[in-house]
Amino acid sequence: MTVLAHHLDDDSTNASAEDVFLADAQQYRRELLAHCYRMTGSLHDAEDLVQETYLRAWKSYKGFQGKSSVRTWLYRIATNTCLTALDSRQRRPLPTGLGAPSSDPVDDIVARDEVPWLEPIPDDSTDPSNIVGSRESVRLAFIAALQHLSARQRAVLVLREVLQWKAAEVADAIGSSTAAVNSLLQRARAQLDAIGPSEDDALQTPESKEAQDLLTRYIDAFETYDMDKLVELFTADAVWEMPPFDGWYQGPENIVLLSKTHCPAERPGDMRLLPTVANGQPAGAMYMRNRQTGVHEPFQMHVLATTDDGISHVVAFHMESFEKWGLPASL
Template structure:
């Protein structure tokens, strides 16, 4: 029985991680909840009657676990969700105990670059950040209906409510999400994106600030959790980098949330994980995650030659 459960359930692990991540906004919390989901399912597997598919049953357990977890935690924002942009000449404002949104490796959730754009869009940082503003049940309904394409009846059964109630919750969630989400990003071709990323990496390692900000859009956003301070526009970012850009920089490419990313090293040691949003006119958003525990999550080296 246990062997059957492991064999049949393991193929769903990555998509369940993506589901829990969308709900919670934290790769660490999502990993814990997937483990809890599999433990609960394994203990109850002898009572699984097959009235739904195993995949649906696992999603029921995972969603229930996520809703319980959300009740005990506050939402996970990015700095841009907490206030207006700052003067880069001012001291950085520490976010203190704010539980920040975290990125997730593409490899962990199956959002590889070859997947269709609509699949990658469901895991992008901007969407996951926006989902954090929704009440827990609205969040669950929107993900189950619009991302996983469950029917209203299936969602109603999972949440122990009526189909009309699910449709009403979905309508409110969509309306609220529209208020906080950015416009869809139109990405350049793969060739143009690779060329831009190569230029960005080269400029960063050379500490060539004019070259770095020359790759940005006019309204680029630069943010750095756990600091609340964030900046808008190439001039503001250039001022920030001129003040704080240290020496001996190396960058290692990776991918997060269906987007290009870099592990940035200072003096050979992990410094931050950058997740980039790239549009047709250049780099429009850079989130610098200063939590160096993410390097291990992303399989990045513990150190590099400076």
């Protein structure tokens, strides 16, 4: 009886330790989601990979010897989980990343549903990754640029430059050498430089008065069905794209002509937009009126890049639900 009681006590202690560990690990869920999103460019994939990370952590908990923090250990598992997943997955581009020139706004628009497009991610101002990597590390331009890198280059760049890990720590995490990590980082930086300058440095924060004013005027133009108002909001070389359609459009006049030609709305009130934040940028969740029911249903998430000169870039993602943003299913 004494031996049995001793074993029961051990089992109880181990279970208690695991419970404490898992409870501690949960506080990192949101920043791990941001990490997996940076690696994959997909919110849905990132959610699945975070779940897989916690499952692997739970299964291998007994092997965790406390040589690093729980947070560091979870990041190692998450990174390697992402690397394994990315072996069998295509990169997730935006239309501007396909290599084609800008499109004619009056031409037919072509949906490419077979392409695994980049996805937006809801913003969370309480996200711990904002402290570590800041909102800039989930902005669309940066996530789109990461898609041009190999999976291991992505991992090294994110761990070194977003999370500020030392080269030796990254090497240990991905099973490589410090020299190899430095080489991967150098090649990753060179590739990003070749893609072109990032617009991120010039972007306003979503909470700034200027960004809020631009978003309000942008929403008003759509809701009143006054597309001509958009001309004065965009910068001279502004870009518009709307996956899953593969075209992209440049310049205020072309963007307005595209909207007039292809937007399914017909009159004021057909479109309603709720202000929100996505990828650390101001955004508008667009609901389109269903002509049969009169109900406004989820249609697109417009993610805006706003600068002191105006709106420089809009990605209008087709959306069937805004649940992840905590927004209503219909209006």
